[in-house]
Amino acid sequence: MANHDGANEVFLALADPTRREVIRSLGSGPASVGELAQPFAITLPSFMKHIRTLEDSGLIRTSKSGRVRTCTLNHDRLAIVGDWLKEQRRVWDQRTDRLEALVNDQEETR
Structure with a gap:
């Protein structure tokens, strides 16, 4: 598969169960990083x-307000x-469909 618009990075990021759970x-x-980290x-x-891997892949965006870093899902990237x-x-x-047609053709010729 060609790396269309970073698909390899997206799939690599999703290869880990922790990151899939975050998504x-x-x-x-x-959600804040603290909220996301709590179950782990x-x-x-x-x-x-x-979080950095997900952010580098473009699957999430983070913003910081004071001491709280909030993560947001990037739906466009996930659409990949x-x-x-x-x-x-x-x-x-x-x-x-081709296999079904082949089987049907063989049955008809019997």
């Missing part, structure tokens, strides 16, 4: 590496995953 949580709306049994510096899956579904539907 899932942000689907409900913006890792140190805040380790969690911040996940949906677009890729849609294309894969189209390809596999075509393949299974």
